[in-house]
Amino acid sequence: MLNHQVVLVSRPEGWVTPANFRFQEAAIPSPGPGQVLIQNQWLSLDPYMRGRISEAKSYARSVNIGDVMVGGAVGEVIASNAPKFSVGDTVLAASGWQLFAAMDASAVTPIRTDKVSPSAYLGVLGMPGITAWTGLIDICQPREGETVVVDAASGAVGSVVGQLAKLQGCRVVGIAGGTEKCRYVAQELGFDACIDHRSAHFASELAAALPSGIDCLFENVGGEIFERLLSHMNVSSRIALCGMVSEFNREPYANRTLRSILINRIRIQGFIVSDKLETWPSIRDNLYDLVVQEKLKFRESVTVGLENAPAAFIGLLKGENFGKQLIKLR
Amino acid sequence: MLNHQVVLVSRPEGWVTPANFRFQEAAIPSPGPGQVLIQNQWLSLDPYMRGRISEAKSYARSVNIGDVMVGGAVGEVIASNAPKFSVGDTVLAASGWQLFAAMDASAVTPIRTDKVSPSAYLGVLGMPGITAWTGLIDICQPREGETVVVDAASGAVGSVVGQLAKLQGCRVVGIAGGTEKCRYVAQELGFDACIDHRSAHFASELAAALPSGIDCLFENVGGEIFERLLSHMNVSSRIALCGMVSEFNREPYANRTLRSILINRIRIQGFIVSDKLETWPSIRDNLYDLVVQEKLKFRESVTVGLENAPAAFIGLLKGENFGKQLIKLR
Numbered sequence: 001m002l003n004h005q006v007v008l009v010s011r012p013e014g015w016v017t018p019a020n021f022r023f024q025e026a027a028i029p030s031p032g033p034g035q036v037l038i039q040n041q042w043l044s045l046d047p048y049m050r051g052r053i054s055e056a057k058s059y060a061r062s063v064n065i066g067d068v069m070v071g072g073a074v075g076e077v078i079a080s081n082a083p084k085f086s087v088g089d090t091v092l093a094a095s096g097w098q099l100f101a102a103m104d105a106s107a108v109t110p111i112r113t114d115k116v117s118p119s120a121y122l123g124v125l126g127m128p129g130i131t132a133w134t135g136l137i138d139i140c141q142p143r144e145g146e147t148v149v150v151d152a153a154s155g156a157v158g159s160v161v162g163q164l165a166k167l168q169g170c171r172v173v174g175i176a177g178g179t180e181k182c183r184y185v186a187q188e189l190g191f192d193a194c195i196d197h198r199s200a201h202f203a204s205e206l207a208a209a210l211p212s213g214i215d216c217l218f219e220n221v222g223g224e225i226f227e228r229l230l231s232h233m234n235v236s237s238r239i240a241l242c243g244m245v246s247e248f249n250r251e252p253y254a255n256r257t258l259r260s261i262l263i264n265r266i267r268i269q270g271f272i273v274s275d276k277l278e279t280w281p282s283i284r285d286n287l288y289d290l291v292v293q294e295k296l297k298f299r300e301s302v303t304v305g306l307e308n309a310p311a312a313f314i315g316l317l318k319g320e321n322f323g324k325q326l327i328k329l330r
Numbered sequence: 331m332l333n334h335q336v337v338l339v340s341r342p343e344g345w346v347t348p349a350n351f352r353f354q355e356a357a358i359p360s361p362g363p364g365q366v367l368i369q370n371q372w373l374s375l376d377p378y379m380r381g382r383i384s385e386a387k388s389y390a391r392s393v394n395i396g397d398v399m400v401g402g403a404v405g406e407v408i409a410s411n412a413p414k415f416s417v418g419d420t421v422l423a424a425s426g427w428q429l430f431a432a433m434d435a436s437a438v439t440p441i442r443t444d445k446v447s448p449s450a451y452l453g454v455l456g457m458p459g460i461t462a463w464t465g466l467i468d469i470c471q472p473r474e475g476e477t478v479v480v481d482a483a484s485g486a487v488g489s490v491v492g493q494l495a496k497l498q499g500c501r502v503v504g505i506a507g508g509t510e511k512c513r514y515v516a517q518e519l520g521f522d523a524c525i526d527h528r529s530a531h532f533a534s535e536l537a538a539a540l541p542s543g544i545d546c547l548f549e550n551v552g553g554e555i556f557e558r559l560l561s562h563m564n565v566s567s568r569i570a571l572c573g574m575v576s577e578f579n580r581e582p583y584a585n586r587t588l589r590s591i592l593i594n595r596i597r598i599q600g601f602i603v604s605d606k607l608e609t610w611p612s613i614r615d616n617l618y619d620l621v622v623q624e625k626l627k628f629r630e631s632v633t634v635g636l637e638n639a640p641a642a643f644i645g646l647l648k649g650e651n652f653g654k655q656l657i658k659l660r
Binding site: 222241242243244251254255256257259261263266267268269271272275 | 556571572573574581582583584585586587588592593594595597598599600601602605
């Protein structure tokens with residue numbers, strides 16, 4: 001049996017294309033001292049990966065040409081040289097886009113799968129859910145009765161942001177692309193409203209949904225949407241700037257509403273959840289309890305087969321996924 | 331004897347012009363119960379006044395057409411119906427652009443003029459100095475060895491920001507318009523460098539002055555300068571957004587460097603010093619001690635005569651002043 005891997009072969013210019021990647025076979029690695037060998041079951045695809053394959057400065061080191069693509073995965077320990085892990089354990093690790101990985105035990109997280117599915121640890125209980133908690137609870141600090149807005153609202157991060165804000169007693173308005181996603185956000189996730197940014201009447205529909213302005217904005221998208229949202233911010237409002245996914249594949253957007261930051265004394269905090277790994281365990285525990293209590297819903301978009309990861313990743317960047325994008329590896 | 335006043339007669343469209351104001355005579359008011367009558371000696375001119383004469387939403391209520399222009403002034407109590415004040419006291423109050431004002435005693439601040447000049451209470455010991463302290467010390471929180479940048483560096487706010495940052499042990503780079511202002515900032519105020527934004531080589535000169543990037547930015551100007559400064563910010567840097575004076579008289583500038591906020595996890599805080607009046611007395615005490623110890627220098631640009639206030643205000647908005655702009659009233 002061989003390992004299967006997806007490696008980066010060129011950096012995208014503009015949109016990512018399948019030609020930026022190569023599928024390859026390799027020997028299954030042997031775990032060294034203190035390592036475990038993991039056979040992966042689920043691979044996570046996330047927007048941050050776009051930044052990791054750019055030449056440009058981003059918030060983490062680039063993936064080098066020829067390297068296996070980075071990414072979180074859930075799998076099963078099939079060999080262990082570490083006392084902490086036994087064969088058969090289900091674990092979470094940054095294994096990358098491959099079927100097998102030998103990882104230092106210190107970089108592997110054991111997960112409980114008796115009450116939640118393993119794949120949840122790549123979404124609501126993983127980096128996306130912890131990102132949502134950090135940006136909303138720790139940075140925005142919403143108070144009961146305030147209005148919270150999140151864009152990319154049906155996604156792995158946005159869906160958690162909005163549900164957490166509802167649990168805080170906030171009015172929550174989502175922004176998503178398309179009527180189907182908006183229906184899900186409003187009707188299934190329980191947001192107070194969801195505005196389709198593809199609507200011809202986006203601006204007026206947004207304004208109508210924000211009779212009291214915005215107190216907290218969880219920003220994932222950037223570009224035109226962020227520019228318009230800035231003009232709705234209230235005095236002493238807060239913005240958690242989590243992503244600008246609309247700006248990966250074009251010239252930087254020229255924003256004309258920055259004066260709102262001054263006039264409204266807005267606090268903006270750019271953040272990367274991996275800056276504060278020490279907070280992850282307690283946040284994950286909080287999210288776990290909410291999932292078990294069925295207070296946090298989540299939706300997954302599953303593509304089968306590692307060889308389809310590049311196409312699914314490109315779809316994610318274009319907003320074609322619906323919920324947390326996963327690759328099912330076996 | 332009559333009162334002299336400058337009133338707003340129209341809102342500017344683009345640049346402020348003298349025709350937006352009218353000089354008028356009026357009866358000297360009589361102080362009511364609990365009030366004092368002040369004969370003003372010094373009137374302060376400040377960039378924030380531009381926002382107050384706009385129709386557009388700003389951070390304080392607009393001056394209405396026909397109203398006396400708002401502004402801080404230092405003067406002498408010439409009649410008092412308040413036990414706290416005696417005839418002859420030198421005081422600070424938001425008296426507006428006029429020679430005489432009847433003010434509630436609760437809105438009047440007694441000042442000590444034995445060791446510093448009365449006019450200092452409109453600059454280094456007044457709203458501009460307190461603005462500098464709040465944005466730099468409370469919001470940016472610079473640490474020893476960090477790099478602090480401030481634009482409009484020779485002005486009433488910027489000059490205090492830079493000197494306070496030097497006292498904190500920071501490397502300080504100012505930005506100012508013209509070689510004379512830059513010479514003053516670097517040689518007399520002791521900044522480590524000052525870059526002339528009118529220079530044909532502004533971008534390269536700025537980059538050369540920032541070998542370690544920017545940790546704290548005190549932003550007064552906005553527009554092209556802010557856009558460029560954003561691209562020099564370090565990871566975990568802080569921005570106190572105090573003003574965008576370059577943007578008063580034109581279409582909002584389109585900023586293409588917002589991605590830096592995300593990549594570098596920048597914290598931006600818009601602020602208005604009048605939001606926290608409760609902090610003013612202790613900050614003023616701190617600044618007073620530094621002025622008396624000759625650790626804070628300041629420079630004044632004095633225009634004589636209330637009738638010249640509109641022209642001096644227009645000059646201030648165009649950067650023609652050099653140091654704190656004052657009107658000497660008698």
